[in-house]
Amino acid sequence: MKNIVLLAFLGMSLPSWSIVQRHDVANERYLAQSAPDYLIDMPGEGHGSLIKPNWIVTVAHLIFSDYTGRKITVAGKQFTIEQVIIHPSAHKPNQALLKGDAQPLMDFMKSTSDIALIKLTENVTHVKPIALYATSDEAGKTITAFGRGSTGNGIDGSVFETKREKVLRTMENIVDVAQGNWLSIRLDNTDKGLSLEGIDGSGDSGGPLIITKHNRQYLAGMFSWDYVEGDLQSFKHGLYGGKSYQVRISAYLDWINQQIFSHSDVLINLSSE
Template sequence: MSSLHFAALLLLAFAPAASAIVIRDDVPEGRYRVAPEEFPALADLPHEGHGVLIARQWVVTVAHAVQGTAVNEICLAGRARAVAEVILHPAYRRPDKSLESGDAAPLIAALAASDDIALIRLAEPVEDVKPVALFRGNGEEGRLARLFGAGASGDGRRGQDMQSPHRTVLRRAYNRITQAQGRWLTYRFDSGSTALPLEGMLGNGDSGGPVLIRQGGSWKLAGLASWKLAQGELADFRPGLYGQVSYQVRLSHYAAWIAEVMAARDR
């Protein structure tokens, strides 16, 4: 496995890549599949990864999915949409390649300290898809979260299928936010009696995928898939196993930055 591919596993196993929902091993896979029309605001980035339409001309995603890559168009509701500009958060830092082997702790510290968020300004406003509103406030912890992704898949007993392509069919799963602090929201992939009926976690190819929380009668965008926690030797890490903790960019933390960037470009 190349060092670049391994880094991708970490940045939503860890981060540059990120799986079309890793599911329970005791629930039929078909129960997780949904039609694209269930979440039309989901954007597909070139090759792999996602973003979400949050305004007529704006998509939010994770920085690691677009940094160093030409993003000339994205796909939204089955149509190609030209991209005018990609804006990375000024405090985003891609982890150094020297951290991609050995003990996981230095890499995890680098991921946790970075602002993994970016905005994509489209060349033309989107008229045929309704944007998703951002979750407001600080009440994410303990809330039910709905996840969407079309990356690789697998199940919690065996982990992610390492041969699975990073762009597959759209799946939906649920989890529960265990922590909301600073830059990050977290949830844990539970099994058995502690798991939700459609428990799951985002995986490789799902970077930038949405984490939605119900507020005021509708699902609001609270987070974006970013990376998974690893401990010990990185070479032994297998994404998607039960018990793993997933980290999502916490959009309430970045609401002011998002509003500032959009207002400056929309004048």
């Protein structure tokens, strides 16, 4: 599966492969005991998060078609999608960027805004939305993340076929870089990695990156795309040292707030406090 990673924004899942884990930790330790109430499984694959009673945030490249009127499940109950709002800078790469040296594609990806909002026709009342992380101090902080993508380990890389199992896994990592619209994490080896060190993969796009502060969970990011160096055709995802980029929620608070205000006739405070 050499360049599936390149196909996000083209109607397929570009970025993420799977939650790839340490080779020396039992797979069972990465299995999530239960799904967080705010975690949404998007139509097809990937995830979103409930951030207000009738609002979901997800990555734009998971919006494959017009979802207006479609059903979506939130913590076991179905709701109807009223509207989808895609960020105006959520652009697709052209075909010329999908071959040869990876650097032009990587530069393009950094220039986009992979975020979208979904408005539901009615409020979700049986579960609590997750708060948004509002400060720009993410670098160096530990994140916990979730996803139903494929799996693998840092020595052998991601095994694409395992994504069909749609098993919910969790992982930890440390935010390596927080700059502009993006957070970045790296799959460190056993000497530097956390006890549940992991990185995202196919089917994990939109999965939440959670920072815990004062015993409260905040949505700090969403799985988005993998970073590639060298030739795109020879890229192997999920090896130790590999890194990926995630949508940085704190960079989009104003946009989120503006969209909810303009479509709700009420200004909703989305800060972390």
